[in-house]
Amino acid sequence: MSAPALPRPAHHTAPALPGDLGRWFAETCERTYTRTRRIPLDALEGWHTDARTGDLVHDRGAFFSVEGLAVTAPGGPVPHWTQPILNQPETGVLGLLVKDFGGRPHALVQAKPEPGNAGGLQLAPTVQATRSNFTRAHGGRTVPYLRHFRSPPSRRLVADVRQSEQGAWFYRKSNRNMIVRTTEDVDVLPGHRWIPLRRIHGLLAAGDVVNMDARSVLACLPPPPGPAGRALHSGRDILRWLTGVRSRPALRTRPVPLRDLAGWHRTEHAVSHDDGRFFDIVAVEVRAGGREVRRWTQPMLRPCGTGVVAFLLTRVDGVPHVLVHAAAEPGSVDVAELTATVCCAPENYDGLPPAARPRFLDEVLDAPPGRVLFDALLSEEGGRFHHALNRYLIVAVDGPGTYESGGDHRWVTPRQLGALLRHSHYVTVQARTLLACLRGLTGPDGSPA
Template sequence: MNRNLCLFLKSLVNQGNTFVSTDYALEWIKEQNERVEVSVDQIPFSKLKNWKLSHNNLSHESGKFFSIDGIDVSTNYGNVSHWQQPIINQPEIGYLGFITKEINGVLHFLMQAKIEPGNINYVQLSPTLQATKSNYSRVHKGNAPAYLDYFKNATKDQVMLDQLQSEQGARFIKKRNRNIIIKVEEDIEILENFLWLTLAQIKELIGHNNVVNMDTRTVISGIPLGDLTSESVEVISIFEDVKWNSFNKGLLKSYALDVNSYNSLNDIILFITGRKCELELEISKVPLMSLNNWIVGDTAIYHEEHKYFEIIAADIKIGNREVINWSQPMVKPVQEGLCAFICKNINGVLHFIVQTKMECGNFDLIEFAPTVQCLTDNYKNNTSLKTLPFLKQVLNAPKEKVIFDTLQSEEGGRFYKEQNRNLLIMADEDFPLELPKNYIWMTFSQLQTFMKHNNYINIQARNLLSALSFHNINS
């Protein structure tokens, strides 16, 4: 078995030999929150420093960071064929990276207690390095991010994971980040707001509301556990730290490449290729000031029906960032969202109901998404319950079938206090295998295979997959 895979698995399964306890980590992040001085005030667009709201867009005077643009969208996907909206245009590829190191024989991840102005509780556990190109290029004239040189100078042998993954396709236009994990052998200086945690501890902390940030979740979702074989699964299953109930057994088998899956990899490729050939998407840029059904006010850009989201201007003061005072636009939600996977053991192997979802900012029309994804409209209404597949099953799932249920923040650097309910639901044995046209059964290994090829698994699905663990389940 690949050595990196062994290291990841041991860090995932083993609950002993940790550098600090998980309880200590929770207390530590609480103390970080209590110590921090943060002020975020909504201001008029005219008060934004170094930003300009023009007829065409809202942009930074440097031409860097990001802009808020207007787009016109036409498609044959879904019930709405044409609309206009604001969208974040940030073509830069940023770093989301972890430094890892073996401590007491177990791989540990260097976590950062990072303050983001849009976080629900300001400080959350982020990757070692979380920086846009404008940040690490120091366009803001602030300090360089800590540990940047470890990633810039990493050798091929040090890199354990390196992927380009998409951001929210309904909010960003073709945005990607570099998700990277490197391993070091030498001792490194640990700064005040950094902490070593194992993969098992990170996943346990994901079970708490708004503790682990979105960038951490997207990186660890890509960790390659899908190179297992059925034979190696049988060996791993003797690990003493794992309680081998039906969910865990199904999950472990779902990691295996040669498992008896409901659909073959070729079936899934044919499925998504067919969907892409059926769909049409045309996007053109339009002036921000002339968007249909959107109102540009002094302090917000919002939809005339007060739904979807708003664009606001924020003045921000934070004590320990590279820059301690700045202003910027942010996306503000108008309701809480819902993302959920329904899963089922098929022939003893855990499978997930995955949908193909088109969002206007996607690189290639559609990406694989959770069974239910409701982010930009109110799902708690009769129309949604009647028309959206599987929503009723998710909302009415009995407690004993809920594997995972938490509130998780979106990325706090662009989104202001946005959180979504994340659920994993275990279906009954008599749950039908036949699915609607836009849905397909996939194993974890199959999802991982597509994740390696970039821009196939959307960020909402990756966030949910990051929570999968042998320890933090309710069943």
């Protein structure tokens, strides 16, 4: 059965925020913004097309490049393909500064516009900077608050771990996710604000307000206090299962020239798939206010459809469990990571063999409204992706059933996922977003409401 079409909003905007937060956003919009327009690929300034490979490369070797990748998937329904991929061989910093006010934990966030955002400003971490940004490769201003994350004392560190980003679009990219607790007085710069952590989690259900990087860092918070309950599988069993998946014949990748990709072509304005699916590589000119640089051009990856990212959730002896998928992506650092039950753009599977269709996709899309605990359209990182929108869902099901029968899915508790997030490259950025969304649904006992 073909999935119901999920509309891609032509004019998606972030929802209006209530009260003081809405007024602050409106005031910040007047001085902090990005205005983006498409330009031809050859009009990129500070970038060039490599004469030998056709790759799009920054003139100083900074930021990232757009390259080609050939992928072989042994035993997969699509055994071989080629694609463009973003190669950003540097580790950035995503840092959240937290402090208690009146006994309640608050986070210092910034209202940050990105050129690829579909709805303008979003709440971002205190610091969100690539290495090229904080070493000022762009020639602009320094990154505020970076000193808090340079060498914080260990007693102040709540979280400090390298986490991966989209392995289908990035080649082995990681960012350092940090949460640092402070007790000192901190100057609140324009565009920044202390907001209760509980309120930030609640805003995830309001729509496209909290950006991907903030969601990633929020997921790294320690789990709330309270009894853990009995998990269906022990942590040791989960690790043994994932190690087994990682030990199977893996995706094999090799770099290839961007100009030689089979099934892709370059026009004046884009590198696109011949079937019009998957994504395009486009070029944009950005004019900005309130940013380190006022004008620049860059390539961006623009998905061709709206994605679906979903957790199936059940309770085992009263303990919430989510169904994770051990999935390999061509840009993964360590073969496979735990991702959402479903993580795909449904349109990409039109015309592919039925075996390629993601398991449980139809169950998620056909779920009755009473089973849908969370449903929000959220965007991915707007610094590299242009209007990359995913519909994030959490769908309740009855009991563990036979969902694990295929071998690549397991029921884990949110607490077990949180424990894995103390280590690098176990949980994908999409699953981290869903974990943050799940925490926004929690009741006083720390379990989903």
